[in-house]
Amino acid sequence: MKIHFIAIGGSAMHNLALALVNKGYQITGSDDAIFEPSRSRLENHGILPEKMGWFPEKITSDLDAVILGMHAHEDNTELIKAQELGIKIYSYPEFLYEQSKNKTRVVIAGSHGKTTITSMILHVLNYHHKEVDYMVGAQLEGFDNMVKLTHDNEFIILEGDEYLSSPIDRRSKFLLYQPNIALISGIAWDHINVFPTFDSYKQQFTDFVNSISPGGALIYNQEDQEVVEVVEKSENYLKKFPYHTPEYTIRDEQVFLQTHEGEVRLSVFGRHNILNLEGARLICNQLGVWDEEFYEAIISFKGASRRLEKIYENQNYLVYKDFAHAPSKVSATVKAVKENYSNKKLVACLELHTYSSLNPEFLLQYKNSLDAADQALVFYSEEALKIKRMQPIPTEFIRESFGRPDLMVFTESASLQNYLCEMDKSNAVFLMMSSGNYGGMNLDQIFN
Structure with missing residues (x-):
């Protein structure tokens, strides 16, 4: 073709x-x-x-x-x-469906965690040499490409995004895949430029559940009340498998999962990642990978690119970089790092970069999301606001939105860089959260 x-x-x-x-x-x-x-x-x-x-x-x-x-x-x-x-004009998801309509389609959806869960599944399948087609939103260790399409593979694993399909197709991407097996990890309002109310955003997930092939399987996070409501009100005939956070302990900054196969030491940390792992396990069960095989493989999973990725470590401090920008992701990530490094000072630095995060109405959704940090910094570029044709945001309003009077707000990357360079870094862990690049700030100059 x-x-x-x-x-x-x-x-x-x-x-x-x-x-x-x-x-x-x-x-x-x-x-x-x-x-x-x-x-x-x-x-x-x-x-x-x-x-x-x-x-x-x-x-x-x-x-x-x-x-x-x-x-x-x-x-x-x-x-x-x-x-x-x-x-014939295809949107990206429409073409993926065309390529996979004769395969068993597995779609991982949710406002947060979908990239990590998809990555976990692919890691486990790759570990056991099980060939599948896939599309995932991050570069993975051991994979040359983020998309694989073949003529012969029976399964395709698709990360299901709720954003629009194309400029001329206003449907959410994941509504085009018609999955046989699906997972929903969580629902938290996002993309307010196209879903101006929470109800309009949540409706996409209701439609997604109804798009699953009748008789298919739905794995869902029963700890998320919004997810539970969507699943319970659906009249689609499905096999439903709820999941929750399994038991785990932390010793010497290492996470140990408690399983019926015994204690399993993990290479990732954070309650949200342990919850993601449980969802991935149930999907793998649907694909014929049983628990013993799953735990054997997941031990070596170190995370998806830009998802809570350790970028620097010395004897005095550590630095993590994370793609988190939506309020639910920010809150989960900050809590995860503080839980794992409870004896270290946590400095959390968030860039407000997306249209949603720079919208004063939506900013209120960030309330208490940085509370777990010992020191909290927020950066946004005034130049980015001009490009998006948005008005400057008063510093005090940002502090009030986050619910932290001690929040430090920066609008110039040079000022933020100087502050980070000069601050006392002893016994600290730095969490740099952004879907941008802090106005071009060079992290290597700060942390090397």
């Missing part, structure tokens, strides 16, 4: 393009900007666009399909040309 990608440079899009090259497809693409590592990876596979920009002449009648990324707009000239020629 001959397929063209509009906005090929995105993290998800370029990984799908590489997967299709590996499958033998003829791939072309366009974008107005492509950054590393996407750029090098596309170049190594011979599909990096020669010039940046949109070129309608690339859209020809011999194309079998066009895949449209979220980075493009409805008035994109290549999209308009494809529409004029009547070429």
Whole structure:
């Protein structure tokens, strides 16, 4: 097949393009900007666009399909040309369904934890040499690509995102997959730019449960009341498997899981990760991997990229970096680090980077999310606000929203960097949380 990608440079899009090259497809693409590592990876596979920009002449009648990324707009000239020629236009999730409609589809959904759970499942399957197709939202150790598509594998494991499918398809991505087996890890309001109320956001998960193939299996977090409500009110005929946090202990900053197979030492920590692990175990059971095999494999799981990732350690202090930005993720991550390093001073530094986190109305959702930290810092870029056409946020309002009068607020990366460089780091653990880069701040200069 001959397929063209509009906005090929995105993290998800370029990984799908590489997967299709590996499958033998003829791939072309366009974008107005492509950054590393996407750029090098596309170049190594011979599909990096020669010039940046949109070129309608690339859209020809011999194309079998066009895949449209979220980075493009409805008035994109290549999209308009494809529409004029009547070429089939897929969103990213729509195309993944097309590639997997004859497979058993396993979809991991939830406002938080879905990347980690998907990563745990893939780690266990890879450990036991069980071949599956997959799509996951982070680079994993032992995996060359974030997407794998084959003709022959029976199962496909899909991380299910509730965000929009494409500029011309306003459905949540996970509604297109029609899973046979599904998991919901939690529901906490996010993406307020497209779901302006919590009810409109929660409705996506109700629709997701109803999209599961009748007779399929649903694994769900019974500790999350919103999840329980969604599952209980669904009339879809499903096999339901609730899960909760298993017993564990912490000794010398190491986590030990208590199981019927005995005590299992883990390489990850945090109550939320132990809960994620339990969900992954039940999914693996559905795939024919039993508990003894699961625990044997999960011992060596060290986490997904940018998910509570240790980036520096010396005899005086440690530094973790985490992708957390939504309130529920921030709260869970801060509590996890404090629980594991109870004898160290925890310095938590959060960047407000997304549209939601920079919205004054939504900021109130962060109440008490940094309470477990001994010292809390918040950074946002005034330049980012200008780009998003949003008004500056008063420092005092941010402090009130988080419920911490002692919260330190920075709006210039240089000021934050100087503060972190000069502060006493002895017996401390630093938790750097952001889906951005703190306005270009160099963490290596601070912590090396």
